[in-house]
Amino acid sequence: MHVVVNAAASADGKLSSRRREQIAISGEADFERVDRLRADSDAVVVGVGTVLADDPHLTVKDESLCNERLERGEPKQPARVVVDSRGRTPTDAAVLDDAATTYVCLSEAAPVDTRLELTDRAELVTAGDERVDLLRAFAALESAGLERIMVEGGGELIFSLFEAGLVDELRTFVGPTVIGGRDAPTLADGEGFVEAFPSLSLEEVARLDDGALLSWRVEGR
Template identity: 70%
Template structure:
């Protein structure tokens, strides 16, 4: 499986404000680029924090891309994936509608009643890890379902965990011309942070998009 992390940050590396509210960092050209990347992926993944903060839909915007996927004999929208150790995803979240298949990764410690509620709401549950989701094991399960390219859209805790587990192949980062600030505002890679064995990135491409730049890195 190829794992591609895609994110947009402010010039000072923030994903959103300290209120963790969704902020428009990029513009229409980048939105279209993200939609195209989704269309070329088998599944799109976020952490539960993103679901709770933004209630994303994670489906394709462009009808032509939906048609093109059907012509390739795949579903109109890629599958959706939530990393959610404690099964906190609301049962009325937009990500659980019937537009696409949705997998929810949970840990063994997740409350049984929450798991049952999510299954009743249509989610496909994948249990991996005891207290926290074992991402390596969970992604292996997803690969067995036929997912060859996984696009990861955030947030910072999930992105850090994927890098920490050595699971990321590529980073596509849009850096916008906006300053957000705030020591409590989420960054691209939150979590515990690295103090040694820092992930090494190789810059492969730089492109101006909207009023910002798109950086494409390979992960060594």
């Protein structure tokens, strides 16, 4: 399995404002890059916080990219994955429509009635007691044939993936705006590291829209 974390951050490293409302950080060129990255992936992964805040569809928008997938013998759309320890994904969320297969990763703490509501709309993966055990969950996704994984956020999930040692690449578009706010989400939230910090190797820097795309490889992966 190869895991690529992709994110757009402000110049001061924020994913959105303290209100956790979606903010346009990048432009058309980056949107096209993200669409291509989705099309080249077997699955697109987000945390439930992103689903609740943005209600993303997580599908490839460019029909020509969808056709390329079909020509390669792949499904028209990559699978979608929601990491949702307690089953908070709304049953009417866009990510649960029939545009693509969706997996919801739950912990044992997710209520039974929630499982029953989700089971008709998604493939359920249970791993972990109180929180999703990402190592076990991603191993289950790999067993289902999902090898090329794109992670789109949010910050809590991204930190947890780094903590679990699952990230191979980090691609960050840094946009020309300052959001600020001590409570605004950053690229990697969670508890934060105090030692054994993940080390990155800068592979490429490219101008894109009015910002820059930074491509990093996680050392030791």
